[in-house]
Amino acid sequence: MRKTLPLSPAPTEHACWLPRHRKSPGAARQELRCFLADHPDSENLLPTGELLLSELVTNAIQHARTARGRLIQIRFRLVCGLLRIEVHDADSRTPALRDAMDSDEAGRGLLLVHELAQSWGSCPRRGGIGKFVWCHISPEAAAA
Template sequence: MTTHSAWLPQHRKSAGTARTMLRDFLADPVPNGELFACDAEVILSELVTNALLHGRSGPEQLIFIRFDLSPALLRIEVHDASGKPPTLAPVGADEECGRGLLLVERLSRDRGFGPREGIGKLVWATVGPEA
């Protein structure tokens, strides 16, 4: 299994930084990493954005991301300092935001959340190779 993790600041550019880290992680020498890329980038971006919007914020609060890749599965984790569980809320057709967890649900093989060591939670999703 190949693993990468990093801490990101509570900043609007952190989702983009996380996507770049994922692209670099899935590039060579990871065998077949590109097979996970499209869905994984959307999922990661949505999970980091949710952590930024709904996690506890402050200059001392960081977001932790982790990628674990086996030959058939990529696991993405995003940790934040909020213990509040992620919720899939109904969204009106005219609303511009609020569909992130729906995208995660539709694009991932499996997903969930749980407490992390210390304070807060981790939200995770798994992605399989795209056809």
């Protein structure tokens, strides 16, 4: 008699390393899509999650003062329906919101994170090398 194994639950955590390269925001979005594929709130979390993840990865690529060849780590976690996104880099400088001029072509990424995330912040990494920037996205806020 053939035995059917129960389906394993969707993962609640995921992490991977990406190079500091202009294509990494797209790769990070793909990782998030795969992570959320089997979660019931994915349609509410994905659009905002992709946008904020792209901003945080882009900031790590463009603004982190790190040695050549250093990687960026991205982490996702689902806790009670809340999506936590983390982007780790080897630069210990804390990111700060700034006012962008109307004519500026950049400088609004953290403002988007500040406005669209339920909460966000930055913490030093274990071991003292670098930091990670995190944000929380709730399905209710993302769907609004």
